[in-house]
Amino acid sequence: AGNGDGQHQPDGQASEVERAAAALRAGGLVILPTETVYGLAADAANPRAVAAVYQAKGRPSFNPLIAHVADVEAVRRIAVLDERGEALAAAFWPGPLTIVAPVRDAGAVSDLARAGLDTVAVRVPGHPLSRALLAAFGGPVVAPSANRSGRPSPTTYADAIEETGPASAAALDGGACRVGLESTVVALLPGEPARLLRPGSVTRAQLEAVVGPLAEAEADAKRSPGRLALHYAPDAPVRINEITAEPDEAFLAFGRSDSPFNLSPTGDLAEAAANLFAMLRAADRTKPSAIVVAPIPDEGLGEAINDRLKRAAGYVG
Ligand code: TXA
Ligand code: MG
Structure with a gap:
């Protein structure tokens, strides 16, 4: 763990990033800062590691996870990005946007991480420490928010440690998350209009400026099955x-x-x-x-x- 400031101690952080990458290779979980919220990261291709993420969060069912990668070339290897996807990638990556697209390489992101779907959610995060870890690890990393299921997403290192620290083999301190809300999720499926599955800091207007009018996701809960009521609830009503x-x-x-x-x-x-x-x-x-x-x-x-x-x-x- 660092000192709460993502900018200092670059040497110490380089070795912490290496330690975290080694933990991922060994099938362990890593507390990962992103610009949106802290994630609980695992090797996306390792079903046992992915299962450990669901277990640590206490997710009631296997909701699909987001595969985080270092750059758009890595996205193209695992997902089929159409013209709309390329345009959104150019406009918003690295950054707080997740694209759901047909899966290209089903082995790169395990069935369990995709909840058996033939689509995959992908994102290129912008936080320097998530970029450093993804570069050091080399493959896609699943990272749901690091809270236990039904609790608010952690936006500070201390909150992330409180939620799922005991289940993690390594933890990176990236300070407070700049955005503070989970990424915008948009589905780009063949023959369908772009669909907003989860609003986020990339706004509806920003998306529509690139891909045109969005279809509504409300009637379409099964496309983003993770969106349960009370998902973000504190203890008090x-x-x-x-x-x-x-x-x-x-x-x-x-x-x-x-x-x-x-x-x-x-x-x-x-x-x-x-x-x-x-x-x-x-x-x-x-x-x-x-x-x-x-x-x-x-x-x-x-x-x-x-x-x-x-x-x-x-x-x-
Ligand atoms: O900002 C974020 O996105 C954070 C940070 C850590 O990157 N991660 C995050 O992951 O919020 P998670 O697992 O809490 O949310 C993933 C969302 C869920 O609503 C899930 O249902 C949806 O993405 N999702 C994942 N794969 C999908 C798929 N193939 N089709 C539709 N929705 C999918
Ligand atoms: Mg979450």
Whole structure:
């Protein structure tokens, strides 16, 4: 583990990256910082390692995982990227975008990691430590968020260690995650319009500027089977779109407020996204009777924030 600052001690980090790559080769799990959230990484081609990820998270069923690779050439080796995929890759990779596409090399990402589907989810992350680990390891790495199932995704090293540290053979400290929400997931399947499966910090408008109008994913839950209600729930019940809270409740403000929990005092959506999961956890630690969240505008990045909040509140299946 480092010191919470991804920029210092380059020599120490180089050997930590090597140790983490060796742990992956040995079938072990690695706590991996990305620009979105911390992941629990394993060798995508090793079914036993992938099974250990599901076990460590306590996932109720085998939801498919995202294969993380170092660059777009590596993506083309495992998935079939059409013109739309190439355009999205050029616009947003490395970065917080995941593309679901037909699988090309079924051996590179084990059946278990794909939950038996003939498609694969792929992403080229932008965080320097995830890039360094992927380069050192050389193959695709699955990395679901490093939380135990049903808990908020970890966005700091300490939260990741608290969630799945005991199950990991190595851990890389990349500091606080810049984005703070999981990647945008878009499906590009032959003969179908591009489909938004999970909103994220690459917004609907940004995607549509590249691939044209998106199809709705709502009627299509089985294409992204990981999206369960209460997926992001803290221990306290969550209510959203409220202006005030009772004294025994924790209020997560957005914009000017006296509340000790404020997603963004200036009303900045990127700041609110980066703070969301860490602040849900911080509020939860005060053992409130409920966590009450201020209204968040539903435009741009707000769509992804509200998606996660509705899930935390149990509104979405
Ligand atoms: O930002 C992120 O994406 C983080 C970091 C660590 O990279 N990872 C992450 O992974 O959020 P996970 O496993 O928590 O979410 C994967 C999502 C799930 O909603 C899953 O259902 C969907 O991607 N998915 C994976 N493979 C799929 C496939 N073949 N078809 C449809 N959806 C798929
Ligand atoms: Mg997750």
